[in-house]
Amino acid sequence: MSRSLRHGALAATAIVFSIASLTACGAGNDAATLKVRPDTAATTIGDISIQNANVVTQPERTAEGPAVVAATLFNNGTKPQTLEAVTLPGSSASVQLHAAKGAGPVVVPAGGTVILGGEGNASAVIENGREAAQAGNVQPVVFKFSSTGEIPLGAFVVPATGYFADSGPSALPVAPEKSPGAKPTGSASGTPEGTPTDAASASAQSH
Template sequence: MSSSLRRGALAASAIAFSIASLAACGAGNDAQTLGIKPDNASTSVGDIKVQNALVIIQPEREAEGPAAVSATLFNTGDSAQTLDSITLDGIGPAEVKAAGGGSVTVPAGGTVVIGGEGNAAAVVKDGSALADGANHKVTFAFSETGDVSLTAFVVPAQSYFSSWGPSDIPAVPEASPSAPAAGEGEAEGTTPSATGSPSATGTPTDAASASATESGAAEH
């Protein structure tokens, strides 16, 4: 075999080995690509997994009002579990209710979304102590699994999170148009009524009567 052919065979072998190595990174249960974790708060305890946990505060930094907790709950077990409470560390429990009212139940092998239109809701009455960009400990208590705690991101109800935030957001009052100043737009020393208006001295009927009288005098 010539030297050029040997070099070609070695290059082809190197390429094939590289492709095989890359394929191995994305294959199997121990694939390296599975080690890439999403940039959101998630944890699991027993049959319960909490994912995409967020604490969503008022859109304005200085605004006072409630805050909302948003998360997705997974139940991989064979029996349903009730979400008994959601508590924010140092602040207190949130008011939790299902989409149709009542308690939140995560069915066996099912999922429940908290936050957003048509979903279950969890609201803290006063979120003024929560700061944009902070991380805050949130504990989800379930009927069988017990406490599931994680650190959730705190974000304002803006952009992507505007429809997931607290329903009670104070409206910003619109500025009312100011009334024009007295006499504004009028010439100095004039009155609102213009000189030479259509109602001039004398009427068309008076002019016609005078014309008729002169005509009769001429005939006599």
């Protein structure tokens, strides 16, 4: 290859790298912008593994409403384990656990998986989301299991946008309505239908 051809090849390579760099800068380094799953907290103690742990707050920093603890729970043991509690050390916020379907505890089956957060999954709801740490910080979270005990880790605090939009908080569960079979209170008044009046009874007797 001649010297002029080598110089041309080097110049073309430099242009390609420059365009690639500009494209990457234009996309930004935000994982939500790139639609790439960011780094998340994970740990394993005993038979339980916890992955993708995050505290997901409202999309807007000033928005009122709950936050959630999102995570994937793996049980590598031969017996089911119940997630008894999720706590946020250093915070006064309480976390309410809800099973995926109906009432009852959040149970991780033997050799199975439970997802916290997202539509149709179990949930760990922080009722007052403002008491969770600010987005970008790391919030200590402790998962307490029936056999393994407490498993602490540091979860990233992220808003429910981009990659985390489907794992974010929703409205708190609504109180159940009164049963349709409930007995009415009070007493009925007036003459029941089908009951003859005194005048009708007297007329009938005269005939």
